[in-house]
Each structure stands twice: as structure tokens, then as C-alpha cells.
Amino acid sequence: MIRIGQFSRISQVSIKTLRFYDEQGLLHPASVDDFTGYRYYTFEQLPRLYRILALKEMGFPLQQIGQLLDEELSPEQLRGMLKARRAEIQAKVQEEMERLARVEARLSQIEQESSMNTIEVVIKKVEPLKVASIRDTIPAYSQQGALWNELEGYLAMQRVRPTGPCFTMYYDEEYKERDVDAEVCEPIEADLAEFRNVKVRTLPGVEVAAAIHRGAYTTLGKAVEAVIRWTEANGYRITGPEREVYIRPGRNGSQADPETVTEIQFPVEKK
Amino acid sequence: MIRIGQFSRISQVSIKTLRFYDEQGLLHPASVDDFTGYRYYTFEQLPRLYRILALKEMGFPLQQIGQLLDEELSPEQLRGMLKARRAEIQAKVQEEMERLARVEARLSQIEQESSMNTIEVVIKKVEPLKVASIRDTIPAYSQQGALWNELEGYLAMQRVRPTGPCFTMYYDEEYKERDVDAEVCEPIEADLAEFRNVKVRTLPGVEVAAAIHRGAYTTLGKAVEAVIRWTEANGYRITGPEREVYIRPGRNGSQADPETVTEIQFPVEKK
DNA sequence: TCTTGACTCTCCCGTTACTGGAGGTTGTAT
């Protein structure tokens, strides 16, 4: 019977940790003095402690270690737990590798521009969204006015209010200056009948790479470029049409209002 | 000016998190109503929020993110922080890979033995240790009695008490049945003059791979084998002589006492 | 036998980046 200090010295496990394992039921001392509360261990407890340490180094949480030690489990179950653990570690490694890629991308970018004037790109999930929309081929990128008038006119007539910021989707694979295949969308909640060009459907939820753009529409291209470059540098693939979300539209529809805030979104998936 | 709910919906950052970032000074709302406490955000705050998210995905802790955002730092400093982060991530990846190796080793072992009757091996640090010792070549592994008698006799005569469990070091590279190069050691604190065969020195601190063995000495070989196999499977290299630490020696020196507890240690380093 | 110093005990707080919930106030639509 030895006291906690000596047990700690032999096993190289801190006294705090030993007390913690006692409390957690992982390793109770062989006996505890009722009056003084002193913990007494025996050398026979070392193998169990070492088993705990070994499992801990494989990354198991203490709770599971308790189970692994105390429950009689079949080799099958044991294999299962080990394989689950392996999968978790692999996921973790993957995650860290992606982090690394982001940092490396930033580093190589800083080599060129030597500052952090970057348009930030983030991954986020977009919920499924019910929208009313009109899709058409328009002569140029900046000439969506007619579509918006038609769509909003119809919504107003039907007394349906949009439930979030409106946006445009661009279906062209490559960048085009003219004859753009565009769809203007207003998110809605209510039921709405389709009418003429106005379609109603629910867009599926997706992951998007997104960047915020502030200022006149003429410089929107920079944000678009930033997102595309980012997806390439960070191992994502673009899987759908670009969305331009008009978070704060220009005053009275102006396309040059410097306080306009737009979000560029590209649906993506990991390569 | 929008309220927290809408800001949360646009940015896909939870309300709780936004409040937390406010509290932490990472992103204060553009204004707060003095009476109601309502937080009001503007769209102009989205870029800052996205910058926070981007840095978070690189794995920076929030505190550092605050610094990165608010302090004017030179590109040099920025590079430094990124490189430090990169190094940390690489270390983390390395660590997880080692975990993976341990789990894989266990899995492949279970394929053969289909249970967990394993001798657990752990890595621990051994502190530098001052010892009195006698080294000699002995006819067989089990015949250390004479050396121990001489060493302990001298210590008793000098009234020096050992300060921890005694141990033997084996210097032979390969396993030998006879003519074993062994050194018996007693850790001491006090100053002690060398005398005849008794040497005094301080062993350097090292990392060791260790396993506990319980029972008669005749089965010690299994523990030794377990440690050696483990080091191979987990990417370590043995860098010094084996130590056999007599944590609980057999009663009156018996080598067959089944309650004997011994620890096998091999100094190691990562490959 | 007493005292000193090392050892041990319990209890509480802090760590990270939030999430969940209780209980109470405010804003908006009908």
C-alpha cells in the first residue's frame, strides 16, 4: 500500500490526475482511509493505469475508456470501437490538412501582396429556400431591371412579401459580357400561383463559398474572382450557378451607390 | 441597422456566437439601445465578421484574432503569426498520425489474438537520477545476488538509504543467456564516496517506453518482447540499455514470488 | 514529546468557444 505521491512518481501521472480518475471511476485507490481520506494504492493497480494511459493516447475520451475497461466486450465490439476511433482520427487529420491549406494559401498570397487586403471567403450552408423567380437571357449583365419590375410587380399585386434579401443566379459556365442567362429570385413563404414568366420552386440547401462585396456593382468582379481563386486554392469544386445576393441594394435601385452590399455565393463541394 | 436575428441569418453565425463575439470584443454591434439592450448591426460589419470566420478556420484562437484585426501589424509580423500557426498545425497532424499508428497497431494485433490481453506500453519521462551502482559480467541473468549483496552492504555501512526502487540495467545489444553485462543500481540522494566496485553517478533524464510485469521473473521476457515490438510498431528507436525496475521485489529476494511487480523500461526516441 | 516540513485532503476557479435553458422584456401584427 503506497500513498498517492509515490504512486504518482512511479507512474509519472500527476496527483491531480489520479484524484480525477478516482472521482471519475476510472481508477479507485485500492483503499481509502475513512478518517483521513488518504488514498492508498497498490502496485497491482499499475497495469490498469497504464491501460488507461494507452487508451488515452489513442485519443479515446475517458468515458469510453471506463467502458472499455469495465464492460466485458466481445472482440467484435472492440474492433468496432477501434475502427470508429480510426475514422475519427482520419477525419481530424483531414480537417487539419485543410486548415494547413488555408494557412499556406494565405502565406503565398502575402508573398505577393505583402498585406492582408483580402476579400475574405467563408464556407457556409444555405438552407433550402422557396423562391419566386423569372429566368431569361438578358442582353447584358447590368440590365436586369425589366425582370425585377415584372417579378416585384406580380408579388405586389398578389400581396406577397419577400422573406429575405433577393438575389440573381447566373447560369453561364463562363463569364459572358452579353446574352447572360440570369434568373432573378425573391424568397417567399406564402403559397403563390405561377403566372406568365414567374416560376415558384424550392431551391435545395447547399454549401456555398461566399464573399461580401461593398460598393458599386462595377467592382463586383473582384469578389467573384476572389471566390473562384479561393475555391481552387482550398480544394473545392464549384457545383452550381453563382448567386448574387443583394443584402443591401443601392438606393432607388442605383447600381453605383457605394454603400451597396452584395454577397457572392458559389455552391461548392470538397474535392 | 438590422437586429441580431437578421444579421445571424445573413451571416449564418448563431445569435449566441454573435453575442459572445460582442462580449469578447471581437465584433461589437454598430449600436446598442441603452434602454432595451438590443444590438443593432449594419451590413458594413459583415466583412469584419467574415474575416473573423476565415481566421477561425485557420485555427487561430479568438484572442489572437482580436489582435490580428485591431492591431496595426507589419506584413512581417503577420507572416510570423501565419508561420507559427502553420508549425502548430503540422505538429497537430503529426500527433494525430501517431495516434492513428497506435490504433492501427492495436487493430492488426486484434486480428491475430482476437482479444485485448495486451501488456500495455506507455511512454514516460524518467528524471535524471543519482545512483550508486556496480557493473559486472555475470554468468546468467538470474544470478545478480552477489552484486546486490555487495552494493546494499556498502550502502548500509555508509548509512545511505535508497530514495526509490532499485533497478538493473542490461547493456547487451542482443539477448544473452549467459555472460550478461549487467549493472545493479540504487537511487540515492546523499553524497557517497565510491569504493571498490561501487560507482556513483547521475543518469541523465530520458524518455522511456515502459511496461509493467507482474509475477515471477521467469515470464519477464514477455514484457520485454512486448515493449520491443511496440516500439517498432509505433515508430520509436531504442537508444540505450534496458532497465528492469524492481517496483515491488519478491519477498526475501525470491525470484518466484507471484506478487513481484517489475517495470521494463527502454530509453527511446521518435524516429 | 514536540515541532517542523513534507504530504495529503477537499473545495473552488479557470481554461476554449461556445450551446442550452430559465425567466423576463420588447416589437410587431392582428
Add this chain to the structure above:
DNA sequence: ATACAACCTCCAGTAACGGGAGAGTCAAGA
């Protein structure tokens, strides 16, 4: 006027301990 969603603050919990306060215990030397 009333419902109900949205918002507020404060508290507790997460994993696996480490640090420290304040009090009790043990072994050895004077």
C-alpha cells in the same frame, strides 16, 4: 388588447485536468 416572435441577461455545462486556498496528517529530528 393580445398573442407571439424576437430579444435581453444570467447561469450551468462541456473535457480533462492545473492552480491555489485552507486545513488536516505523517515521519523524522531535537
